[in-house]
Structures are given as C-alpha cells and as structure tokens.
Amino acid sequence: MSSFQPPDVLLLGPGPSPVSSRVLDAIARPTIGHLDPRFIGMMEELKELLRYAFQTRNALTVPISAPGSAGMEAAFVNLIEPGDKVVVCQNGVFGARMRENVVRIGATPIMVSDPFGKPIDLEKAEAALKANPGVKALAFVHAETSTGVESDAAVLCALAREHGALSIVDAVTSLGGIPLLADEWGADAIYSGSQKCLSAPPGLSPVTFSERAVEALKSRRTPVQSWFLDLSLIMGYWQGGGARAYHHTAPINMLYGLHEALLILREEGLDAAFARHRHNHLRLRKGLDAMGLELLVAEESRLPQLNAVVVPEGVSEMEVRKRLLDEFSIEIGAGLGELAGKIWRIGLMGAGSNERSVDRVLEALAVCTGRKAA
Numbered sequence: 001m002s003s004f005q006p007p008d009v010l011l012l013g014p015g016p017s018p019v020s021s022r023v024l025d026a027i028a029r030p031t032i033g034h035l036d037p038r039f040i041g042m043m044e045e046l047k048e049l050l051r052y053a054f055q056t057r058n059a060l061t062v063p064i065s066a067p068g069s070a071g072m073e074a075a076f077v078n079l080i081e082p083g084d085k086v087v088v089c090q091n092g093v094f095g096a097r098m099r100e101n102v103v104r105i106g107a108t109p110i111m112v113s114d115p116f117g118k119p120i121d122l123e124k125a126e127a128a129l130k131a132n133p134g135v136k137a138l139a140f141v142h143a144e145t146s147t148g149v150e151s152d153a154a155v156l157c158a159l160a161r162e163h164g165a166l167s168i169v170d171a172v173t174s175l176g177g178i179p180l181l182a183d184e185w186g187a188d189a190i191y192s193g194s195q196k197c198l199s200a201p202p203g204l205s206p207v208t209f210s211e212r213a214v215e216a217l218k219s220r221r222t223p224v225q226s227w228f229l230d231l232s233l234i235m236g237y238w239q240g241g242g243a244r245a246y247h248h249t250a251p252i253n254m255l256y257g258l259h260e261a262l263l264i265l266r267e268e269g270l271d272a273a274f275a276r277h278r279h280n281h282l283r284l285r286k287g288l289d290a291m292g293l294e295l296l297v298a299e300e301s302r303l304p305q306l307n308a309v310v311v312p313e314g315v316s317e318m319e320v321r322k323r324l325l326d327e328f329s330i331e332i333g334a335g336l337g338e339l340a341g342k343i344w345r346i347g348l349m350g351a352g353s354n355e356r357s358v359d360r361v362l363e364a365l366a367v368c369t370g371r372k373a374a
C-alpha cells in the first residue's frame with residue numbers, strides 16, 4: 001500500500017463541489033490545539049462569517065462538527081420533543097429524512113406531500129397548519145437537491161410564525177447559491193452543509209437558531225436525547241468571552257477550510273455569488289436546449305445550482321455518467337428515489353459554477369449522448 005492519490009475529477013454532481021486550492025491550502029496548515037487562544041480567535045471569526053452567509057444576527061450560529069445530516073438531526077432533536085406534532089413538507093428525498101427524524105423522536109409528523117420535481121404547495125402547507133392547532137414546527141427543504149427545486153422559504157417561514165410554529169429549514173444546497181435571508185424571513189432553525197455552494201470539503205454543518213428557537217430549547221420538558229448534538233452543550237463550547245467549556249475536540253483543520261471558504265464568499269459578496277450561479281445556470285440551459293435536452297423542473301422553481309436533466313428515450317443514464325467520469329473526468333449525479341434512472345443531476349455549485357465547467361460538461365454530454373453541441 002502507498003499514499004492515496006485521488007484522481008483529478010471535475011465535480012459537477014449534487015455535492016461535494018470543487019474545492020479551491022486556497023481552501024485546500026488552508027486545511028493543510030499546521031494543526032494547533034483546539035483550546036489555543038489563536039484557534040478560539042479563528043472560531044469567533046468563523047461565527048461572524050457564517051452570520052454573513054446566513055444573513056442573520058443570531059447569536060447561536062455555529063458549524064456542527066459533522067455533515068449536513070447531523071445539522072438536520074440537531075434541528076429536530078433540540079426543538080422537538082416526544083408527543084409534539086410537526087408539519088413536514090416533502091417534495092423529494094430529503095423531506096422523507098425529516099419525517100424519519102420526527103418519528104424517531106417520538107413526535108407525530110403531519111405530512112404535506114408534493115410530487116418530486118414540484119415546489120411545496122403553500123396552500124396545502126397552510127391548510128395543514130390550520131387543521132392542526134398547536135403544531136410545534138413546520139419543516140421543509142429550501143433547495144431540494146434530489147430534484148433541483150426551490151420552494152418559497154419566505155412564505156413558509158411566515159406561515160409557521162402566523163400559526164405559532166417554529167420553522168425548520170434545510171438549506172444544505174441553498175446556502176451561498178441562492179438568497180437565504182434568515183432574519184428577514186424570521187426562520188427559526190436553519191442547517192446547511194460545507195460541501196455544496198460553500199465549496200469546502202464535506203463534514204461540517206453550519207446551523208443558525210433564532211432567539212425564539214433558543215427559548216424553545218431552554219423551555220424543554222425533557223432533556224435533548226442526543227448528547228453530542230445537544231445545542232445547550234455545544235453553545236458552551238462555541239461561546240465567546242473566555243468561558244469556553246470543552247465539549248468535543250473540534251475538527252481543527254476542517255474549520256480552517258470552512259473559514260477560508262467563507263472568506264472567499266465574503267470577498268466575492270453574496271449578491272455577486274448568487275448572480276454567478278444564475279449566469280452559469282442560464283449558460284448550461286442554453287447549451288442543453290441546443291442539444292434538445294430538457295430540464296425536469298418548471299422555470300419558475302428551478303435551482304441554478306442543481307440542474308435536473310431528463311434522460312432522453314433510448315439513452316442509458318448510467319452509461320453516460322460512466323463515460324463522463326472515465327473519458328472526461330467529470331462527475332455528475334444520478335436521480336434519487338423515484339427519479340433514479342430518469343434524470344441526471346448537474347451541480348453548478350460554489351467554485352464549480354463557472355463558464356469553463358459549463359462548457360466542459362456540455363461538450364462531454366454531446367459526445368456521450370450522440371447529440372450536437374451548439
């Protein structure tokens with residue numbers, strides 16, 4: 001055996017997205033102690049950078065030391081207790097995971113289901129809140145990575161507030177790619193992932209909790225069932241002012257990487273990053289149109305960072321993906337759940353959202369599907 005040498009692959013799937021050499025260099029810097037005052041200074045900056053990305057002043061804004069699924073679990077286990085009712089909107093694979101979290105807590109999910117490829121139906125969500133007074137939370141996925149659909153997070157958060165419920169927002173694929181206005185929307189718990197539009201490696205889950213969510217956490221009837229994800233303990237570790245209490249050993253170098261990725265985002269500016277994602281999505285769409293390839297999602301709810309392309313009749317979904325990887329060193333994603341075999345998922349996320357990537361994948365797709373590029 002010898003050291004692992006990964007191949008050079010252009011990551012244009014549903015995540016992870018390409019990681020810039022600036023972020024990789026940051027991760028390769030010397031490991032220092034996680035209670036070293038210099039490291040603690042970096043943690044303080046990291047919280048501020050995350051507040052910028054989430055567009056919030058929430059004090060409780062930290063990266064959880066585990067991937068997006070742990071952010072999801074943290075939101076549910078901290079805010080939901082056995083016996084609570086939760087409206088869970090499902091229009092793809094990740095809404096089903098939210099349901100699973102609710103069930104495992106011993107709470108009752110009230111499902112609002114929409115077809116894969118469509119946004120959450122706002123009227124159905126409102127009807128579920130009206131029909132179930134006392135619901136503890138409304139949970140939904142802002143950017144459904146399994147289908148490439150954006151749902152109206154502003155309206156869903158407002159509906160939750162109107163009905164006295166907390167909002168739990170999955171922003172794993174939206175953070176840094178499309179507008180996410182935590183404070184303006186009054187969102188209560190948002191979780192994301194490091195490996196999508198932030199373009200850091202996977203393994204960290206930025207989360208932000210509103211004051212209302214922190215109050216709900218403080219007034220729980222029962223202890224949080226997960227010790228590791230109990231935010232009252234995690235807060236003790238991440239709080240400033242020299243009172244930091246050991247909770248777990250932070251993934252030190254990964255946090256250097258997230259810090260660098262967020263610096264890059266701040267240097268570019270959120271609006272410029274959103275415009276870039278949109279520009280490259282439109283370039284991709286134009287090229288797909290020219291080849292006669294269709295997108296699954298209607299124009300008004302398409303995510304620029306995740307493009308679900310319908311596999312045409314007579315073309316093998318798997319064969320094309322395999323050739324893209326083997327012959328062109330480009331990774332794209334397959335469909336999940338009921339869309340398996342029916343779509344390809346082309347991610348243009350973070351550092352992967354640029355004209356060169358779009359042109360490379362279009363050229364390669366033309367060869368692999370036997371179609372003419374524009």
Ligand code: PLP
Binds near residue numbers: 146
């Ligand atoms: N939620 C959504 C919308 C996702 O796309 C993903 C991952 O792709 C997750 C949750 C889970 O994140 P992770 O794979 O980092 O655990």
